[in-house]
Every structure is written in C-alpha cells, then in structure tokens.
Amino acid sequence: IYKETTVKYGTLVKGVTESGSVDIGTVDQTFDLDMSALQRTDTSGSSSSGGSSGSTVGSSSGSGGFGGMSASGGGAQGGLDMFGQIFNMGGSSSGSNGDDSTLTVAEVVVSVGQQVSEGDPLYLLEEDSVSDLEDELQSNVEKAKADLEAVEADQTLSKQQAKYTYDSSTAYGSYIDTEYSTTLQELQNTVDSAESTLEQAKSSLEDYRAQLEEVTAAYEDAAQVLSNCKYSLNSTDAADDTYGYVYYAQLTEQAQSTADSLEQRVEQAEENVTTAETAYNKAKRELEQGKLTAAETQKLRTLAYNTAQETYDIALGYLAQELSDQQETYNETLEKWNEFSTYIDGNAVCARYNGVITGVELEAGDKISTGTSLVTLYDMDEMTMTVTVDEDDMTDISLGSAANIALTAYPEDIFTAKVTAIGDATSDSSGNITYDVTVTLEGDVSGLFQGMTGDVTFVTEQTEEVLYVSRRAIITEDDKTYVKVKTAEGSIVK
Secondary structure: OOOOOOOEEEEEEEEEEEEEEEEEEEEEEEOOOOHHHHOOOOOOOOOOHHHHHHHHHOOOOOOOOHHHOOOOOOHHHOOOOHHHHHOOOOOOOOOOOOOOOOEEEEEEOOOOOOEEOOOOEEEEEOHHHHHHHHHHHHHHHHHHHHHHHHHHHHHHHHHHHHHHHHHHHHHHHHHHHHHHHHHHHHHHHHHHHHHHHHHHHHHHHHHHHHHHHHHHHHHHHHHHHHHHHHHHHHHOOOOOOHHHHHHHHHHHHHHHHHHHHHHHHHHHHHHHHHHHHHHHHHHHHHHHHHHHHHHHHHHHHHHHHHOHHHHHHHHHHHHHHHHHHHHHHHHHHHHHHHHHHHHEEOOEEEOOOOEEEEEEOOOOOOEEOOOOEEEEEEEEEEEEEEEEEEHHHHOOOOOOOEEEEEEOOEEEEEEEEEEEEEOOOEEOOOOOEEEEEEEEEOOOOOOOOOOOEEEEEEEEEEEEEEEEOOHHHOEEEOOEEEOOEEOOOOOEEO
C-alpha cells in the first residue's frame, strides 16, 4: 500500500527536529486607567503680563534723573526691572481631587472560552457612572484649550513689552554717566543753596544776637520802667489825682507793649537760626542719600545695558516655555480624554488583547476601580513550543535562530518561529546533556489551540531552487537512498 506525495520545487530547509506541544500564554487584563489622575479640579487661565504691567510701558519718567528714580522702576526707567515687567504673570494650575472614582458593571457580555479581539466589549457599565467622569474629562479639555488660546493671544503683547524694555535699556546706555553727573550736580546745587541760606541766617543771627543784647538791655530797662509805672500807678489815688493816675496808667501800658515787642523779637531771632540750621542739615542729608541712590541706579542702569541682549533672550525663552507648558497641559488633558476613550467605548469596557477568555472576574453590580482584574485570556501573541535538544545539536541554535513548525493538525502548513529562550543544561541518568529550547510562533496563529502537537525544526541549512520530497518517501538500502516512482503505465520502480 503506497501513499503518493508530490515532488516539490523551491527552498529546501534542513535542521534539528524535535517534537513538542503548543503552549499559549495567559494574560490578566486589569483596569489600569488611573481615574483619579484624569480628574482636574482647577484649570485657571494665565493672567496677561501685558495687562498687568502694560501701563508702566507707556509711561515716562517725570523726575528726569537718578535722584527721582527707584531701583524697582518700570519700563520708563530704562529696563531696571525687566523681569518684573515681563514676567508679572500667573500660570494655569491643575490638581487631582484625590477621589478615585469607580464604575459600576451593569452587564457581563463575555464568557469563558469566547474568542475576543482588541476593542471587543467585555462589560457594559451603568450610564451614570460613566457620564460623570466623561463630562469632567471633556470639560477639562475645553478649559485647557481656552487657557492655551489665552496664552497664545498674550504672547504678542508680551514680546512687544520685552522688546520695549530691551530698547529702553540700550537707549539709556549712551548717557548713563552724563545723567549721573547731572543728577549729582542738581543735588549739590540744592545743598549750595541751603548753605547760602544758612550763611545768611547765621549773618542775620549775629545781627539778631547784637540786637538781642540791645533788646535785652532795653527790655530790662522797659521792665524796670514798667515796674516803676506799676508802683506809681498803685500809689496814685484815682479820685484824688485823676491826671496822675491816667498818666501812670498810660506809661504802664506803653512799658508793657515795649516789653512784649522786645520779647517777640528775641523769640523770632532764635527761630530764624533754628530754621536755617534745619534746612541746611536736611540738604546735606539729601545730598548724601542722593549720591548713594544715584550710584546704585547708575550700577543698575549699567547692568541693564550690559545684559540687555541676554535678558531679552531669556525673556523670549520664558515666553516660549510658558507657551510650551500650556500646550503640554492641553496635550495632557487631551491625552487623558483619548486614554479614557480607549478603555471605555460608549458604556462598555473593552478588551485590550486578542485571545480566548479563560476567566471572567466580575459580575453585574461589581465596582471597577483602578487595578481591578477584569478577565484572564490566552495571549495569542505569546504562543510557544518548548522542546528538548541534545547538546550535540545545539551548535547552530541560539537566541533569535529561525525555526519551522509542522503541526499534526495542519500537515500541509509550515509555521515560522524564533528561538526566544534557552534553558540551563540538564543531564539524565546516562549523563546525556540536554537543553530546553523555547520558540515563539509568528504570523497568523488564529487557528491554533492549547496542546496541539507537532515538530519544531531548527534551521541549520537552507538550499534554494531544488527538487525535494518528504523524508518519508525516501528509503535506504545498502547505504543507498531511493524513492519509488509510479510510471505512466502504473507500475512502481525504484
């Protein structure tokens, strides 16, 4: 009894062949979506730098010199606080609300033994548990997009402001020393004027003091006269000597007036001296303080002038980073929305792998949160065969080596594979050394099942464009090999 086999033409592969069985790996699909990380309680927009500090850009200094300027001035002060003008802006903020939401299973739609593909529904969810989180994610995307558009709109004004500050800093550089000298001269002029006033006051004081001596003597005389007049007045009887009484009364009044006038002149002279000394001392203090302020402002202006280009570049870099950060925030919220969509399709939790269900972990009413185990299934991407190979045959086998697989269930098909693991050497009771070699099947393996048997051939030699037949068709007699061929007449010949 003969079985016919066809002579084929093509590539002949030779190698080490061992028998084994198919082993399909399993994978546990868990709900890995971090729902708490998807939630964002606040997406406040960036505040406009142009809006917050633009008023200083358009102003001009009225004091006209270092003495009237503050080191923290705005754009009109030559860019002394360049970063304060450009970077006076808020940022968007976001944060998790800390509550890890859950989803509720409404219906189980898969069963053990069912073949599923990536994207197929596993569980239907209660609509309310999905819609709340879905609405929040969509709202976050809209808020982040609005924030991004606000920052983009602000960029033009902020860049103009940075350019203005740069121009202001460089413009002051050409006359820093001149302005510094002018400011000091104005301060010195003030002191000189106060000193002149003081000298005049001192001169007047000397006159006042001389007058004071005269006034004091006159005052003493007037006081004596006043005393005499008062005595005479008290000694005169108005009824007996009316004329004398009136005369002494008038003298007493005149003496009192003269004494009061002299006393006021003394007080005024002392006040004039005190006022002049106060004004002079104040002018000297302002001069010293003005020198310090002018010197400090000169240093700041010089620094602003010397670093104007660098500061301008940093400002542009900051603005670019701000825009990049806001773009990243928007991308993150959009990514979270898309990530949610990959886990939840409508109201269904979907499969993320291709395979056959081996375990269903949930039932209706169960809660799904981050880390919840959903199903266990065969991982069709991890289909392997492990065979035992003698040490002598390991010469041409290594990780990544090609292998061909012929399965008993599909005798006409050859499956390709690659070596993915080589176990440690083991020896049997006879001392034979063997290795467990694992190959992973490639290509379309959808028709294969756990435990299918077959041969694994590790390719050691390959010849192209030859005629070949199955090894079963070859017979060996007396060290010679033959095949039996049917003739046209139907007879069999070797």
